[in-house]
Amino acid sequence: MDVALLLGSLAVSVVVWYLVAVLRRGGEAGRTKQAKIKAPLPPGPRGWPVLGNLPQLGSKPHHTMCALAREYGPLFRLRFGSAEVVVAASAGVAAQFLRAHDANFSSRPPNSGAEHVAYNYQDLVFAPYGARWRALRKLCALHLFSAKALDDLRGVREGEVALMVRQLAATRQGGGGSEAAVALGQVANVCATNTLARATVGRRVFAVDGGEGAREFKEMVVELMQLAGVFNVGDFVPALAWLDPQGVVAKMKRLHRRYDGMMDGIIREVNKAADAHGNKDLLSVLLARMREQQPLADGEDGTINETDIKALLLNLFTAGTDTTSSTVEWALAELIRHPDVLAKAQQELDAVVGRGRLVSESDLPRLTYLPAVIKETFRLHPSTPLSLPRVAAAECEVAGYRIPRGTTLLVNVWAIARDPEAWGPGDPLEFRPARFLPGGSHAGVDVKGSDFELIPFGAGRRICAGLSWGLRMVTLMTAALVHALDWELPDGVDADKLDMEEAYGLTLQRAVPLMVRPAPRLMPSAYVHAHEHAAAE
Numbered sequence: 001m002d003v004a005l006l007l008g009s010l011a012v013s014v015v016v017w018y019l020v021a022v023l024r025r026g027g028e029a030g031r032t033k034q035a036k037i038k039a040p041l042p043p044g045p046r047g048w049p050v051l052g053n054l055p056q057l058g059s060k061p062h063h064t065m066c067a068l069a070r071e072y073g074p075l076f077r078l079r080f081g082s083a084e085v086v087v088a089a090s091a092g093v094a095a096q097f098l099r100a101h102d103a104n105f106s107s108r109p110p111n112s113g114a115e116h117v118a119y120n121y122q123d124l125v126f127a128p129y130g131a132r133w134r135a136l137r138k139l140c141a142l143h144l145f146s147a148k149a150l151d152d153l154r155g156v157r158e159g160e161v162a163l164m165v166r167q168l169a170a171t172r173q174g175g176g177g178s179e180a181a182v183a184l185g186q187v188a189n190v191c192a193t194n195t196l197a198r199a200t201v202g203r204r205v206f207a208v209d210g211g212e213g214a215r216e217f218k219e220m221v222v223e224l225m226q227l228a229g230v231f232n233v234g235d236f237v238p239a240l241a242w243l244d245p246q247g248v249v250a251k252m253k254r255l256h257r258r259y260d261g262m263m264d265g266i267i268r269e270v271n272k273a274a275d276a277h278g279n280k281d282l283l284s285v286l287l288a289r290m291r292e293q294q295p296l297a298d299g300e301d302g303t304i305n306e307t308d309i310k311a312l313l314l315n316l317f318t319a320g321t322d323t324t325s326s327t328v329e330w331a332l333a334e335l336i337r338h339p340d341v342l343a344k345a346q347q348e349l350d351a352v353v354g355r356g357r358l359v360s361e362s363d364l365p366r367l368t369y370l371p372a373v374i375k376e377t378f379r380l381h382p383s384t385p386l387s388l389p390r391v392a393a394a395e396c397e398v399a400g401y402r403i404p405r406g407t408t409l410l411v412n413v414w415a416i417a418r419d420p421e422a423w424g425p426g427d428p429l430e431f432r433p434a435r436f437l438p439g440g441s442h443a444g445v446d447v448k449g450s451d452f453e454l455i456p457f458g459a460g461r462r463i464c465a466g467l468s469w470g471l472r473m474v475t476l477m478t479a480a481l482v483h484a485l486d487w488e489l490p491d492g493v494d495a496d497k498l499d500m501e502e503a504y505g506l507t508l509q510r511a512v513p514l515m516v517r518p519a520p521r522l523m524p525s526a527y528v529h530a531h532e533h534a535a536a537e
């Protein structure tokens with residue numbers, strides 16, 4: 001296209017859009033006069049014309065929003081293009097939105113990721129609050145996340161975690177040296193993905209030693225999370241959507257094609273082996289429902305189709321893999337930086353499990369220090385720092401401010417978990433698991449959505465659907481890695497100076513992957529015999 005024509009049509013689009021937006025705002029102001037709620041809008045920084053505050057977010061929006069809360073208070077307002085946005089940045093304000101007003105904030109705002117990646121909202125994460133969303137959550141609970149489903153799948157989790165530990169223990173047997181360093185996040189990702197795959201589609205999706213396919217898959221999930229974390233100008237300034245100025249939509253469409261191809265491949269394989277599977281895993285159950293033309297869940301209208309199935313699997317594979325493995329990677333990085341904490345965690349595991357076998361899930365209830373380590377990791381490194389956005393279904397009043405209908409809500413769980421008000425002015429940034437122990441300053445505080453100073457899984461009706469699975473996996477994986485292996489950094493890397501920089505995305509990655517050299521610390525038989533049954537498929 002001619003450049004002058006392109007610039008001309010861009011200028012016209014922006015001017016037209018701007019006029020429409022100004023007129024609309026005029027209309028909104030007019031309606032405000034008659035608004036039932038008299039309270040003022042929350043305060044916030046002035047934005048740019050057209051783009052609003054989008055250009056001010058910086059490379060780590062959760063940091064920027066944390067700083068803005070110091071200036072404007074724990075409930076402040078931003079404008080992204082034509083979208084009104086409020087940010088909750090304290091436990092008290094988060095509780096107002098996610099407990100007192102949760103029903104009003106139980107849908108997610110429209111966004112290009114849901115449209116172009118998640119099968120045009122046909123999934124669970126972006127489904128509007130209602131019967132279909134409820135049916136999808138019910139399905140997941142029944143087959144994966146209820147206490148019974150979780151129990152039935154215990155052998156799968158233990159088997160895959162044991163395989164990961166054995167593989168790591170073996171890296172040293174070929175000799176030490178920096179060549180034995182492994183990228184822990186990648187290894188943990190293979191474990192988290194294969195475990196979830198066995199539960200959902202009845203088989204591993206990667207060779208146990210990872211390999212090219214596993215690396216590609218992790219890169220796909222990370223890319224998706226990075227794209228989903230971008231505040232896409234086209235979502236907020238409709239006149240610019242056609243231009244896709246950040247190239248986000250083009251990348252989303254490409255990524256969607258890769259996922260879709262992968263899901264098609266998995267479905268083909270499982271369909272072929274339908275009889276052999278005996279319909280135990282989630283995918284076989286869903287495929288059987290589809291063949292029998294049954295609804296998505298009992299009592300729901302309409303029959304389930306292949307897109308429903310692919311969209312749900314896409315959610316589980318993206319929401320449930322990198323969140324888990326990055327948390328384990330952050331936990332190990334913190335433990336290596338705090339050898340006293342690592343030693344205490346190992347002592348506890350030695351006392352409860354001994355040195356003759358690997359840790360199992362039935363040991364976990366007898367641990368007190370390790371769960372505190374996990375909570376402290378979730379506190380300082382929550383996988384989704386701004387949670388997932390919600391939208392106001394109706395106008396409401398929160399903490400003395402008017403929140404108009406259609407306003408997007410962001411909850412800065414990262415900032416809340418570092419707030420000196422909630423965590424004490426002395427050491428909110430210090431990695432100190434003891435704060436969660438009996439007698440500690442935050443004894444009894446948990447991550448399950450009722451203590452709003454620590455909500456890495458979100459809270460309310462749309463709290464993480466996979467909380468029980470994610471928490472169990474993070475705890476078991478970390479326990480196994482801490483118990484079965486000693487950890488060194490590659491030559492020349494000083495634990496005190498370990499790079500802890502974050503790379504922003506919808507999920508919080510380490511900017512520099514953690515490279516480590518594991519060494520076995522249990523009796524040799526522990527690595528040979530443990531969970532042999534689960535490993536054999």
Ligand code: HEM
Pocket residue numbers: 124125126137196315316317319320321323324327382383384387388389456457458459460461462463464465466467469470471474
């Ligand atoms: C470390 C582990 C994990 C963390 C920290 C995490 C965090 C979150 C957060 C913050 C949300 C948004 C909640 C809200 O809107 O209030 C969410 C939603 C969700 N998560 Fe997780 N998650 C984890 C693991 C998992 C796993 C293992 C799965 C599934 C296998 C999963 C599936 C989902 C789904 C389906 C939703 C959307 C729920 C809905 O919209 O109703 N997550 N997660």
